[in-house]
Structure formats: C-alpha cells, structure tokens
Amino acid sequence: MMTTILVALAMGLLGAIVFSAIGLVSGTDETATLAPLTLLVVLVGTPPAGVFAFFLAGAVAKHITHAIPTTLLGIPGDTLAVPLLREASLLRRLGVPHIALRKAISGGVLAAFIAVPVAVGAASLIAPFAAQVTAAAPYVFPVVAVLIAYFSRGRWAAVAGLLPMVMVIAALQAFVTPLHGSALSISFFLGIAIGPLVADLFGIASPTARRAMERDARRTFFLAPDVRDWRGRFPNPLRVLDRRQAGATAAAAGVSSLTFVVSPVAMTVLLGEAVGARVRHAYHRLTTMMSVKNGVTESTYIAEAIIPLVAIGLPLSPVAAGPAAPLFSAPPVYTIEPATGTTNNLHDLLTPWEFLGYGLLAVLLATLVAYPFSMNHARRAAAWVVRRLSQEAIIGTFAGLILVISVYEGGILGLLVAVTIGIFGGLMNKLLGMHAGVQFMAFYTATLFVPVLLR
Amino acid sequence: MPPTVPPAPPDEGATGPNDDRTTASTTASTTASTTASTTATTDRPTDLAEVWGDVVDVRHLRWSVIIGCALGLPAFLLGRLAFEQVTSPELAETYGLLVGLAGCLLAGALCARLFAPQRDLVEEMADGAARDEAVAELTAETGDLGRAEDLGPETRRELRDLGIDDLFDPDARATAEGRAGR
Numbered sequence: 001m002m003t004t005i006l007v008a009l010a011m012g013l014l015g016a017i018v019f020s021a022i023g024l025v026s027g028t029d030e031t032a033t034l035a036p037l038t039l040l041v042v043l044v045g046t047p048p049a050g051v052f053a054f055f056l057a058g059a060v061a062k063h064i065t066h067a068i069p070t071t072l073l074g075i076p077g078d079t080l081a082v083p084l085l086r087e088a089s090l091l092r093r094l095g096v097p098h099i100a101l102r103k104a105i106s107g108g109v110l111a112a113f114i115a116v117p118v119a120v121g122a123a124s125l126i127a128p129f130a131a132q133v134t135a136a137a138p139y140v141f142p143v144v145a146v147l148i149a150y151f152s153r154g155r156w157a158a159v160a161g162l163l164p165m166v167m168v169i170a171a172l173q174a175f176v177t178p179l180h181g182s183a184l185s186i187s188f189f190l191g192i193a194i195g196p197l198v199a200d201l202f203g204i205a206s207p208t209a210r211r212a213m214e215r216d217a218r219r220t221f222f223l224a225p226d227v228r229d230w231r232g233r234f235p236n237p238l239r240v241l242d243r244r245q246a247g248a249t250a251a252a253a254g255v256s257s258l259t260f261v262v263s264p265v266a267m268t269v270l271l272g273e274a275v276g277a278r279v280r281h282a283y284h285r286l287t288t289m290m291s292v293k294n295g296v297t298e299s300t301y302i303a304e305a306i307i308p309l310v311a312i313g314l315p316l317s318p319v320a321a322g323p324a325a326p327l328f329s330a331p332p333v334y335t336i337e338p339a340t341g342t343t344n345n346l347h348d349l350l351t352p353w354e355f356l357g358y359g360l361l362a363v364l365l366a367t368l369v370a371y372p373f374s375m376n377h378a379r380r381a382a383a384w385v386v387r388r389l390s391q392e393a394i395i396g397t398f399a400g401l402i403l404v405i406s407v408y409e410g411g412i413l414g415l416l417v418a419v420t421i422g423i424f425g426g427l428m429n430k431l432l433g434m435h436a437g438v439q440f441m442a443f444y445t446a447t448l449f450v451p452v453l454l455r
Numbered sequence: 456m457p458p459t460v461p462p463a464p465p466d467e468g469a470t471g472p473n474d475d476r477t478t479a480s481t482t483a484s485t486t487a488s489t490t491a492s493t494t495a496t497t498d499r500p501t502d503l504a505e506v507w508g509d510v511v512d513v514r515h516l517r518w519s520v521i522i523g524c525a526l527g528l529p530a531f532l533l534g535r536l537a538f539e540q541v542t543s544p545e546l547a548e549t550y551g552l553l554v555g556l557a558g559c560l561l562a563g564a565l566c567a568r569l570f571a572p573q574r575d576l577v578e579e580m581a582d583g584a585a586r587d588e589a590v591a592e593l594t595a596e597t598g599d600l601g602r603a604e605d606l607g608p609e610t611r612r613e614l615r616d617l618g619i620d621d622l623f624d625p626d627a628r629a630t631a632e633g634r635a636g637r
Contacts, residue, residue, distance in 0.1 A: 040552065043549065090589050093582075094589050094590070095585075096617050099613075197506075204504055204516065213504040215503040215504055217503070218510060218575050219509065219574050220574070221574055223577065223579060224579055225580055242607055242609040243609070244607065280601040281600065281602070281606050282597070282600040282601050282623060283610075283619070284606055383576060386574050387574070387576055388571075388572065390572040391507065391573070392516050392518075393519060393564075393565075393566035394507075395516060396516075396523035396562055397560065399519075399520045399523040399524055400522075400523030400526060400528070400562050403524050404527045404528060404531045405555075407531065408531065408548065408551070408552050
C-alpha cells in the first residue's frame with residue numbers, strides 16, 4: 001500500500017514536471033504528446049496507480065502552463081485553449097496579460113479539484129449499466145465513431161472518411177498479424193497520434209507539396225509587457241478569483257464534470273458564453289469568462305477521461321479515445337478483447353475509491369508544480385522557449401520516439417504500420433479535419449466491430 | 456488555402472507530372488507573393504517552411520530527424536541487447552525502451568544546442584492606442600462597459616491596483632481624454 005502511494009507520488013510528480021515543460025511549447029498537440037509518453041509509462045511496467053497519476057498530473061499541469069503562451073504570446077498553447085483567445089487578447093491589449101493568465105489558471109485549478117470527485121461520482125451512477133454497454137461494445141464503437149466524427153471539424157466528410165480509415169486499418173491488421181504472429185496496436189496508435197507530423201515530413205520532401213509549406217520569414221512572437229506586482233511564493237487560487245468568479249467557476253465545473261460525450265472545446269464555448277452573458281461590467285466579464293472557460297475545459301477533460309475509465313473500461317469519449325487511450329489499451333499490458341469486449345485495463349485494476357484518491361493526488365501534485373511556477377515565472381519561461389527551444393529539436397525527438405516505440409512493438413512491420421497510418425491519418429486530419437480522436441474510434445471499430453461483422 | 460497538397464499519396468507515377476502542373480498554376484494564380492517567394496528561393500540564405508505548426512529551417516530539420524533516429528534506435532537496440540545478457544527477454548525489452556527514450560531526449564538536447572529556433576521575439580511595450588481599441592471593442596459588444604456599482608469591493612480594488620479603473624469609468628475617461636487627448 002505504502003509503496004503504491006509512493007509510486008503514484010513519484011509518477012505524478014514526474015508527469016507534472018514533464019508536462020509543465022511541454023505545455024510551454026505552444027501548439028504542442030495534446031494527443032501527440034500525452035498519449036505516447038503515457039504509453040511508454042505503461043509499457044515499462046509502472047503499477048496502475050502510477051500510470052493514472054502520471055497521466056492526470058501531466059494533463060492538469062500541461063493545461064496550467066499552456067495558458068502561458070495563450071495569454072502572454074497570444075497563440076493558443078493547445079487546441080483546447082482556442083476558446084480563451086478572444087478574452088486573452090482583450091485583456092492583453094488592456095495591458096493586463098498577467099491577470100488573464102492568473103484568472104485562467106486559478107479557474108482551472110479550482111475546476112480540477114471539483115471535477116475529480118464529481119466525475120468519479122457520476123461514473124458510479126453509470127457503472128450498473130456497464131455490463132450492458134460492454135456486452136454491446138462491438139456495436140457501440142461504430143456509433144460513437146460516427147458521433148465523434150460528425151462533431152469534428154470535418155463534419156460529414158469525417159463521417160464518410162471513417163469508411164476508408166477503417167478499411168485501411170482492418171486490411172493492414174490482417175496483413176501484419178500472420179507475419180508478426182500477433183496483432184499490432186501500439187504502432188497503429190502512434191501513427192494516428194503523430195499523423196500530422198508524418199504528413200508534414202512527407203510534404204517537405206515533396207517538391208510539389210513543399211511549395212505550400214514554404215515561408216519567407218522567421219515567425220515573430222509578440223511577448224506582452226512585463227507587469228511585476230506579484231509578491232510571495234505560493235498563491236491561493238481562491239484569492240486570485242473573487243467570490244462570484246469562484247462560485248461561477250465551481251458551478252460550471254460541477255455541471256460539466258457530469259458529461260463525457262461533448263468535446264471540451266464545445267462545452268467551454270457553451271458554458272462560457274452562458275456565464276458571460278450574466279456579468280454586466282466589461283472587465284469583470286472578461287476575467288470571469290477567462291476563469292470559467294478555462295475551468296470548464298479542465299473539468300470536461302477530466303470527466304471525459306475518468307467517467308468511461310471508472311464506469312465502463314471502454315474509451316467512449318473524445319478524450320478517452322485520444323490522449324487517454326493508453327489507459328484503456330496498451331498491449332500487452334492493458335488490453336481490450338476483440339471477441340468479447342472484456343477489458344483488462346485501469347478500469348479493472350483500480351477501484352473507484354483509488355481513482356478518487358490518486359486522482360486528487362495527481363491534481364494536487366500538478367497544482368504544486370505548475371501553478372506557482374506559472375504565477376511567478378510565466379514571462380521568463382515563455383521568452384526562453386521562444387528563443388532557445390527550436391521546433392527542429394522537438395521534431396527530432398519525436399521522430400526518434402516514433403521509430404523506437406514502433407520497432408519495440410513490431411520491428412520493421414511496426415515501423416511500416418506507424419508510417420503508413422501516419423501519412424494516411426495525417427492527410428485525413430489536415431485535409432478533412434478528421435482529428436485523431438475520430439481516427440482512434442476508427443481503429444476500435446476496425447478491431448472490435450469488423451471481426452464481428454465477418455463472423 | 457487551395458489544396459496545393461495533392462490528396463492522393465505520391466505513388467501514382469502516371470499522374471505525377473499532371474499534378475505538378477495544376478498545383479504550380481494554382482499556386483501562381485492565387486497569390487502573387489507565393490510566386491515571388493518561389494523565385495526568391497534560389498538566393499535565399501535560409502530554407503524556411505512551416506512544419507507541425509511552427510517555422511523551421513528545412514536543412515536543420517533534416518539533420519534533426521536524422522540525429523533523432525540515429526541516436527534513438529541504436530540506443531534501444533543496443534540497450535536491449537545489453538540487458539538481455541543480464542535479465543529476462545521481456546525485462547530487457549522494457550529497459551531497452553528506456554535507453555531508447557534517453558537516446559531520443561539526448562538527441563533533442565543536442566539539436567536544441569545545434570539549431571537555434573527560427574523565431575523572433577518582440578517585447579511589446581504598454582500601448583495606449585491598443586488599450587483604447589480594446590475598450591472600444593468591449594463597448595461595441597454590449598453597448599456600455601457597465602458601472603462600477605455592478606462590481607464587488609474586491610474587483611473594484613483589483614481594477615484600482617492595476618491602474619485601469621479610469622478606463623472603465625465613463626466620467627474619468629471623458630476628463631482624461633479632454634486633458635491628455637488620449
């Protein structure tokens with residue numbers, strides 16, 4: 001018991017530190033970073049509590065630090081931060097970018113602490129129906145795939161795109177399984193997560209495609225002016241928000257922690273505008289929306305990861321099928337049986353109480369690492385990343401990682417699968433707006449539903 | 456952007472040249488600046504392109520990918536081989552993976568040292584015009600900015616501490632504008 005807690009503590013701390021750093025790099029995609037590293041943590045044999053703490057602490061920490069590029073540089077730290085851009089930009093032009101940052105991350109931290117217990121509670125309400133859902137799993141996936149596809153940027157194109165994507169995955173799987181001796185999954189997974197990068201690397205090698213990617217000038221970042229007025233080391237989120245803001249954020253977080261099918265971005269826009277319309281004073285509206293919106297993003301995200309994980313064990317939400325996917329399926333460690341839909345993953349290895357305990361521990365660790373850092377060193381950190389950490393180095397690291405992990409799973413075959421799915425999925429993503437979550441659902445449809453269809 | 460990236464994977468040799476021509480003409484006809492940049496390619500000292508959401512120097516990118524793969528994969532394979540001598544094959548796989556990860560991170564650190572980012576950082580100064588613009592945008596949104604009475608004491612203090620309470624006070628704004636012509 002004691003060792004388990006220590007492992008969770010250590011892994012949570014590791015996740016918080018690593019993803020606090022990754023969050024500073026604007027534009028790093030959630031799925032492309034969180035999924036492969038969590039996968040790695042699972043594969044090296046980390047105990048379940050450690051895996052969960054790593055994932056959740058990483059996600060929460062990344063959400064805190066990605067508010068730094070969003071508010072100080074005016075570029076979204078992640079796709080999740082896009083709904084905050086307007087308020088962030090207005091506050092920045094008013095000369096108070098640091099207020100935008102503080103309201104956002106304080107709302108996020110408050111929401112994270114609320115979301116974990118509410119989501120675990122909601123999950124235990126759904127849990128009695130889990131057996132039915134699991135029994136119908138092969139049929140549930142294609143339905144959810146269509147839903148998630150329709151709500152992606154690609155709309156009907158993404159829905160239609162499911163067919164070729166499922167075909168390609170099923171065909172490749174049928175081809176490699178006899179050659180490799182068992183089915184591959186991590187390589188498919190990596191290919192999907194990192195697809196846009198693979199597509200871009202192919203593009204840059206092609207004289208035709210490259211023309212659209214060429215740029216005349218270096219990219220210019222505008223760093224908001226420095227405003228030094230913070231004293232002390234560990235700020236209290238509840239003092240940064242006023243009472244109405246804390247109340248509104250807590251209420252919105254509570255509500256959004258109950259849902260797990262709407263994407264975090266959609267939920268954020270919906271609830272953010274609903275709260276914003278009730279605040280009369282312009283400045284107060286901006287800061288309240290900053291806090292509520294970031295809070296809702298955080299709570300929806302956590303609920304989408306936790307509810308399917310605790311209640312059902314199948315990745316039935318955009319977050320569960322995307323960044324959190326290794327918690328559900330990471331063969332040979334965590335598996336979902338194609339024939340029966342039975343699972344052997346975190347759902348089976350941790351009890352709801354453990355999810356609650358380690359979940360709160362993870363949020364606490366992320367807060368302890370990322371929150372004071374963001375309050376005290378945001379500007380310097382943002383400037384350092386822009387000046388010192390080249391995109392080339394980041395791409396080099398990830399190229400190496402794809403290579404190593406795919407070869408680890410399936411040797412040359414694994415690599416070929418990762419690259420094939422990468423270029424195909426990456427183009428579907430870029431051209432049709434069919435994001436990685438939709439493609440993961442296509443993967444589950446191909447591995448769970450197609451075999452049933454063929455039987 | 457028009458689909459300058461051909462939707463089909465580049466393995467269709469027969470249609471290749473055709474694709475080439477259509478793409479070239481679309482690029483040329485859409486924006487003059489794109490054409491200009493293409494002609495300038497020959498004598499441009501750097502070779503910039505947008506990859507994975509940020510601008511990179513393509514020559515540096517090529518080396519980064521090579522370094523990442525060349526350090527990562529051998530680190531994994533050799534690590535696995537070394538651990539196989541001392542432990543079970545499954546554990547050796549896992550430890551090999553960790554050595555591979557270390558190789559990738561080392562490659563990342565090396566590339567970060569070798570290749571500087573293709574970014575410029577401009578430190579903005581506080582800008583009165585931008586402030587007024589933001590206030591105008593907020594006013595246009597709902598018709599007015601709201602009154603100080605709508606705010607709780609904490610928020611009023613916050614605005615005062617930030618020194619922007621005048622911006623949101625119509626009377627103070629009017630006098631300030633009259634005085635300083637802001």
